[in-house]
Amino acid sequence: MFCLGLLxxxxxxxxxxxxxxxxxxxxxSFELVRDDFxxxxxDGEVVLASGTYKLTGKxxxxxxxxxxxxxxxxxxxTDLDPASNRKDIRYIAVxxxxxxxxxxxxxxxxxxxxxxxxxxxWGGLVICGRAPINVGTTASAEVxxxxxxxxxxxxxxxxxxxxxxxxxxxxxxxxxxxNGLSLFGVGNGTTIEYVQSYQxxxxxxxxxxxxxxxxxxxxxxxHSSVGDDIFDWTEGWSGTGEYWYGKRTNDGNRGIEAxxxxxxHNANPISNxxxxxxxxxxxxxxxxNHAIKMRVGTNGSFDNVVLSNWGTGFDIQHNESVAFxxxxxxxxxxxxxxxxxxxxxxxxxxPGKDSENKDIPGDIVDVSALYTxxxxxxxxxxxxxxxxxxxxxxVGF
Numbered sequence: 001m002f003c004l005g006l007l008x009x010x011x012x013x014x015x016x017x018x019x020x021x022x023x024x025x026x027x028x029s030f031e032l033v034r035d036d037f038x039x040x041x042x043d044g045e046v047v048l049a050s051g052t053y054k055l056t057g058k059x060x061x062x063x064x065x066x067x068x069x070x071x072x073x074x075x076x077x078t079d080l081d082p083a084s085n086r087k088d089i090r091y092i093a094v095x096x097x098x099x100x101x102x103x104x105x106x107x108x109x110x111x112x113x114x115x116x117x118x119x120x121x122w123g124g125l126v127i128c129g130r131a132p133i134n135v136g137t138t139a140s141a142e143v144x145x146x147x148x149x150x151x152x153x154x155x156x157x158x159x160x161x162x163x164x165x166x167x168x169x170x171x172x173x174x175x176x177x178x179n180g181l182s183l184f185g186v187g188n189g190t191t192i193e194y195v196q197s198y199q200x201x202x203x204x205x206x207x208x209x210x211x212x213x214x215x216x217x218x219x220x221x222x223h224s225s226v227g228d229d230i231f232d233w234t235e236g237w238s239g240t241g242e243y244w245y246g247k248r249t250n251d252g253n254r255g256i257e258a259x260x261x262x263x264x265h266n267a268n269p270i271s272n273x274x275x276x277x278x279x280x281x282x283x284x285x286x287x288x289n290h291a292i293k294m295r296v297g298t299n300g301s302f303d304n305v306v307l308s309n310w311g312t313g314f315d316i317q318h319n320e321s322v323a324f325x326x327x328x329x330x331x332x333x334x335x336x337x338x339x340x341x342x343x344x345x346x347x348x349x350x351p352g353k354d355s356e357n358k359d360i361p362g363d364i365v366d367v368s369a370l371y372t373x374x375x376x377x378x379x380x381x382x383x384x385x386x387x388x389x390x391x392x393x394x395v396g397f
Contacts, residue, residue, distance in 0.1 A: 027043075027044040027045060028041060028043055028044030028045055028046045028065065029042070029043055029044065030042070030043075030044070030046050030065075032046055032048075034051070034052075034053055034054065035053075035054045035056075036054065036056050037053040037054055037055050037056060037059065037075065038055065038056045038057030038058060038059060038088065038090075039057070039059065039060075040059075040060045040062055041059065041060070041061045041062060041065040041066075041067055041098075042062045042064075042065055043062075043064060043065055044065060044066070045065070045066040045067075045068055046065070046066070046067050046068070047068045047069075047070065048067070048068070048069045048070060048073045048075070049070050049073070050070060050072060050073060051073065051074070052073075052074040052075075052076055053073065053074070053075050053076070054076055054078050055075050055076060055077040055078065055090045055092070055122070056078050056088075056090070057088035057089075057090060058088050058089065058090065058091050058092070058093065058123075058144075059091075059092045059093070060093045060094075060095060060098075060144070060146070061092075061093070061094045061095060061098035061099065061100060062095050062097075062098055063095055063096060063097030063098055064097055064098070065098055065099070066098070066099040066100070066101065066158070067092075067094070067098075067099070067100045067101070068100075068101045068103065069100075069101070069102045069103060069104075069110050070103055070110075071103055071104050071105045071107075071108035071109075071110070071162075072104075072108035072109075072110070073110050073111075074110075074111045074112075074113060075092070075110075075111070075112045075113070076113055076114065076115055077090035077091075077112075077113070077114040077115065077121060077122030077123075078090065078114075078115050079114075079115050079116055079121070089122070089123050089170055089172075090114075090122040090123055090170075091122065091123025091124055091125070091126060091143070091144065091170070091178060092112070092123075092124075092125050092126070093125075093126040093127075093128070093141075093143075093144040093146060094126065094127045094128060094157055094158070095128055095146045095147075096128050096129060096130050096146070096147055096148065096150070096185075097130075098157065099156075099157060099158040100125075100127065100157065100158040100159075100160070101158045101159050102158075102159065102160045102161060102162070102163045103159075103161065104161055104162030104163055104194070104393070105161075105162050105393075106162060106194075106391075106392045106393050107392060107393075108162075109162040109163060109164050109194075109393040110162065110163045110164070111163075111164045111166065112124075112125060112163070112164070112165045112166065112168075113164075113165075113166040113167060114166065114167040114168075116167070117166075117167055117199075118167060118199075118223070118225075119167055119168075119169055119199050119200060119201035119223050119225050120167070120168070120169045120170050120171060120200075120201035120202075120225070121167040121168075121170070122167065122168060122170055122178075123143065123168060123169075123170045123178040124143075124165060124168035124169065124170075124178040124179055124180050124181065124182060124200065125163075125165055125168075125180070125181050125182070126141060126143055126144045126146070126178070126182045126184065127157050127158075127181075127182070127183055127184065127186050127190070128141055128144070128146045128147065128148035128157075128184040128185060128186075129148060129150075129152075129155045129157050129183075129184065129185045129186035129187045129190065129210060129212070130148075130149070130150030130151070130152040130155040130185060130187060131149070131150065131152060131153050131154075131155050131185045131186060131187035131188070131209065131210040131211045131212070132149065132150070132151060132153060132185070132209060132210070132211070132236060132269050133148065133149035133184075133185045133208065133209030133210065133235045133236055133269075134209060134235050134236035134260070134261050134264075134267035134268055134269055134270070134271075135149075135209070135235050135261065135263075135267070136149065137149060137150065137151070138150060138185075139184075139185075139235075141182070141184045141208070142175075142176055142177075142182075142208075143172075143176060143177070143178050143182065146184075148184035148185035148208065148209075149184075149185040149209060150185065152187055153187055153188060153211045154187050154188055154189045154211075155185075155186070155187025155188075155189055155190070156187060156189030156190055157186055157187070157189075157190045158190060158191075159190070159191035159192075160181075160190075160191065160192045160193070160195055161191065161193050161194055162193075162194045162195075162393050163194070163195045163196070164195075164196045164198060164393065164394065164395065165180040165181060165195070165196065165197050165198070165200065166198045166199060166200075166395075167198070167199055167200065168180045168197065168200040168201070168202075169200040169201030169202040169228075170201075171201065171202065177201075177202040177228075178202060179197075179200065179202050179203040179204065179205065179206045179232070180197030180198075180200040180202075180203070180204045180205060180219070181195060181197060181204070181205050181206075182206050182208070183205075183206065183207045183208065183210055183212055183214075184208045184209070184210070185208065185209050185210045186207075186210040186211075186212040187210060187211055187212060188211040188212050188213055188239060190212045192212060192213070192214040192215070192217075193214075193215045193216050194215075194216045194389075194393065195214070195216070195217055195218070196217070196218040196219065196220070196390075196393070196394045196395070197217075197218070197219045198219075198220055198221075198394075198395055198396055199220070199221060199222070199223050199396075200219075200221070201225060201228070202228045203228050203229045203230070203231070203232040203257075204217075204219035204221070204229075204230050204231065204246065205217060205219065205230070205231050205232070206231075206232040206233065206234075207232070207233040207234070207235075207237035207239070207273075208233075208234060208235045208237070209234075209235035209236040209237055209269075210236075210237055210238075210239065211237075211238055211239050212239050213239045213240045213241070213242075214239065214240075214241050214242075214244075215241070215242045215243055216242075216243045216389055216390070217231075217241070217243070217244045217245070217246075218244075218245050218246075218390050218394050219231070219245070219246045219247070219248075220247050220248075220394070220395070220396035220397065221247070221248040221249070221250060221252055222248070222249045222250060222396065223250060224250055224251075228252060228253050229252075229253045229254045229255070229256065229257040230246035230248065230252075230254070230255050230256065230280065231244065231246060231255065231256045231257075232256070232257045232258070232259075233256075233258050233259065233271055233273060233298070234258075234259040234260070234261070234262075234271065234298075235259075235260075235261060235271070236260065236261070236267065236268070236269040236270060236271050237271050237273055238269055238270075238271065238272050238273060239273055239274075240273065240274045240275075240276070241273060241274070241275045241276070241278070242275075242276045242277055243276075243277045243380050243381060243387065243389060244275065244277070244278045244279070244380060245279045245379075245380040245381075245386075245387055245390060246279070246280050246281070247279075247280075247281040248281070248282060248283060249283050250283065250286075251283065251285045251286030251287070252286060253286065253287075253288045254288050254290045254291065254292070254293050255280030255282060255290070255291040255292055255307070255310070256280065256291070256292045256293065257293050258271065258292070258293065258294045258295070258298045258300060259271065259295055259296045259297075259298055260296050260297030260298040260299075260320070260321075261296060261297060262296045264297075265296050265297030265318060265319075265320040265321075266297060266320060267297070270297065270298070270299055271297070271298040271299065271300065272298070272299040272300055272329075273300050273301075274300070274301050275300065275301070275302045275303075275305075276302075276303050276304055277303075277304045277378070277379060277380055277381065278302060278304070278305045278306070278379055278380060279305075279306045279308075279379030279380040279381075279383065279384060279387075280292070280305075280306070280307050280308070280310070281308045281309055281384050282308070282309045282310040282311075283309055284309045284310060284311060284339065284341070289310055289311035289312065290310065290311065290312045290313075290315045291307040291310040291312065291313050291314070291340065292307075292313065292314050292315070292332075293315040293317065294314070294315070294316050294317070294321050294330065295315075295316070295317035295318050295321055296317070296318050296320070296321070297318065297320035297321055298321055298324075298330075299321070299324045299329055299330050300330055301329070301330070301331050301332070301333075302331070302332035302333070302335070303332070303333045303334055304333075304334045304374075304377050304378060304379060305332055305334065305335045305336070305377060305379060306335075306336045306338065306377055306378070306379030306380070306383050306384060307335065307336070307337055307338065307340050308338040308339060308340070308384045309338070309339050309340075310339075310340050310341070311340075311341050311342065312340070312341065312342045312343075312344070312345055313335070313337055313340045313342065313343045313344055313371070314332065314343070314344040314345075314367065314370060314371060315344075315345055315346075316330070316344070316345070316346040316347075316367045316370065317346070317347055317349075318347075318348065318349045318362075319348050319349045319362075322346050322347075322348055322365055322367060325346070325367045325369060325370045326369075328369075330370055331370050331371070332370055332371040332372070333371070333372045333374075334372060334373075334374035334377045335371045335372065335373055335374065335377060336373070336374060336375055336376070336377035336379070336383075337373070338384065343368065343371065344367050344368050344370060344371060345364070345367070346364070346365040346366065346367035347361070347362045347363070347364055347365065348362035348363045348365055349362050350362050
């Protein structure tokens with residue numbers, strides 16, 4: 001069988017066959033095999049031009065190398081085979097100085113998925129940058145063990161556009177789990193737009209410090225085994241989020257879980273993102289039935305927010321985050337509450353331990369000053385329904 005390859009500046013060619021023959025891959029020394037996509041890309045550019053590539057291990061894009069993924073490409077993580085010597089967890093990671101360019105379109109998104117259509121079937125996408133974090137100048141990523149963090153707020157790790165990440169969230173243990181998209185110290189020179197996480201078992205999107213902005217994000221979780229948050233930030237993230245839509249119909253965790261630093265609530269830089277045009281839809285069930293939980297010193301501002309079917313709208317914890325409410329910097333303007341039992345609640349830090357070495361509950365405080373109500377708020381664009389911008393490339397609505 002013969003097909004025309006894709007002619008580009010890197011002269012990449014894609015075979016139409018499903019055999020294991022290496023494909024020419026531009027100016028990189030990496031050997032690109034369609035049915036055995038794994039290894040380290042250490043130089044040049046590797047182009048995934050069309051069709052499906054079987055992810056059989058980890059892919060790491062190293063400093064100075066580039067992975068480019070063209071419209072309509074599918075990357076399918078294969079199942080772990082206990083009988084095989086190849087036991088690497090399947091995931092894609094971009095190291096500091098590496099670049100990933102996902103060039104999907106509304107009509108032809110790029111899809112990262114798995115052979116087994118179940119949550120936690122593979123890892124996910126991990127990007128590590130050189131932007132500031134608050135757990136040290138640099139740190140080692142929870143998954144991938146790559147370094148992240150630094151002093152370059154405008155660091156550029158590439159571009160993600162029209163990308164769908166499905167069935168992610170492999171867990172080594174309760175402290176080491178993949179998210180759909182993990183952003184470790186990623187700088188604001190990076191573009192993140194039109195990305196969906198679908199049926200991932202851990203958080204859909206998580207920011208570990210950094211300054212990167214993210215627009216047009218979608219998460220849909222309906223599977224009974226999906227149990228963590230939709231959006232999550234920690235370690236000093238200070239970017240902007242615009243047009244986020246998150247929905248869960250299962251007993252998963254919160255819509256947003258937001259931290260600064262659990263070991264030092266005043267660590268700098270303080271987590272302080274700006275979130276605009278946000279819709280979070282829950283099922284009014286589960287053990288952590290909060291639309292938005294802000295704690296351990298995070299700050300942040302929200303505008304044009306729709307919260308639907310939650311036990312609690314805003315849950316503000318610990319002295320430092322409560323103080324931001326009092327100061328008027330942690331705030332949410334133009335919020336529509338739809339079937340939300342308690343709009344807000346606040347609690348100060350525990351004053352210490354009791355005789356059984358258990359935390360003494362902190363004082364309950366009124367934090368209702370943080371929000372203003374607008375029953376005409378549109379959230380991500382269409383209230384609780386699918387936004388126009390999410391049509392054509394997402395699934396699960």
